[in-house]
Amino acid sequence: MKPLALGLLVDSEIKLRQLSSLVIKMGQRVEYSAVLPQYEHSVVPDLDLEDLECIANLDAWLVDITCVENERSSTTEVLSVLLATVDVPVLLSDSSEVETDGTSLLQWSDRLCARLQRLVGEVNLASNTPANMVWVLAASTGGPQPVREFLHALPTGLGVGFLYAQHIDQEYCGSLVTMLGKNASYLGVAPEQGAVIKPDTVTIMDPARRAELQDNATLVVYDEPWGGRYKPSIDQLLANLASTQKERGGVIIFSGMGLDGAASCRLIKQQRGQVWVQEPTTCVVDSMPQAALATDCVDFTGTPKELAANFVQHINHINAMKEAVSS
Structure with a gap:
């Protein structure tokens, strides 16, 4: 079965490495990724034509950004636009709430893997009719x-x-x-x-x-x-x-x-x-x-x-x- 083409949206390089590793472990493919600046009022770089083509062909988004109280922050604005405009599933995670000990990270990883497993089925339903x-x-x-x-x-x-x-x-x-x-x-x-x-x-x-x-x-x-x-x-x-x-x-x-x-x-x-x-x-x-x-x-x-x-x-x-x- 063809692997999913996923887009990753994160706010740190560490999260990008973690999520990329999980996606590959699950047999799926990272088609596009972006690291948003963490400081407020920053400007997200413009997307070039190649980026837009990749995004247009995504099967789903996997998003892991730290929640912020300021509704005008750039990360909040980008997430709001993403949720309002895309017509593919968006899987939200917030690994910043996970403690740094090995057990906590493993539990977070297992939960996210389970959600990714279910996501594969949800995406496949868009192009396949299930049995009654x-x-x-x-x-x-x-x-x-x-x-x-x-x-x-x-x-x-x-x-x-x-x-x-x-x-x-x-x-x-x-x-x-x-x-x-x-x-x-x-x-x-x-x-x-x-x-x-x-x-x-x-x-x-x-x-x-x-x-x-x-x-x-x-x-x-x-x-x-x-x-x-x-x-x-x-x-x-x-x-x-x-x-x-x-x-x-x-x-x-x-x-x-x-x-x-x-x-x-x-x-x-x-x-x-x-x-x-x-x-x-x-x-x-x-x-x-x-x-x-x-x-x-x-x-x-x-x-x-x-x-x-x-x-x-x-x-x-x-x-x-x-x-x-x-x-």
Whole structure:
């Protein structure tokens, strides 16, 4: 995914170095930077044509200037003009409030990195249409084949994006992408920082890197492992889905060994989401579907083709109700 072109506006060279380092660490690009004079009534240098061209192509601004009480100071005036005139996001920070000890600086850095991660998704939303609904396809042992069968039986245009959580070693993720690539209807993609979950796509969750879905249907990907025993953690992903998507979310639990996903099925139902499972008698290993059924939260059970057929009816019914309300 193309890195963001960011503009940095600061009031010291130290801040410029700090923020530039963070931006590069996050895999983004500093396209333009300016250090404003700290003394009052100073004049900001005129921008030349090259500066103006860079600014015109920015995806967002990252601003870190010390707040001042004098509303006529040059830094305040520049910030006021920036906020009033730009049509791209402006991320404000004030590192002057951070103490100089290592712990405080690290906490500030972590907070700013998290905000930058979310900013990537917000910028990507400007040029990408997110899915109306997001469902998780959850599986372990014996899961890839029924998941593929389910996707093959679906038509496009339902407005749904899928997150595929398959217990698998990281080196085999490419095989899943290849497998889904044989299905022309739904595109298999890898999770990327700030990626928008689009309709008719299947994002294959990385077992080595934890990811979270935001309420605007964008992803935040962390350089840290999933919690718990299973990779990726279906329970963790479903808890996240329940929190951010609520009734717009759902899960289908396919063949698999273990109990992963069962605990968070209750969270999905509490938020009025849907919980479906593959018919246990058609699974290579039925532990995961049986564990989900034991929660009494399951709304539908069927073979992969039956799941697909009912899924189409379910989504079409929801879309028809939305159209009736809006008309």
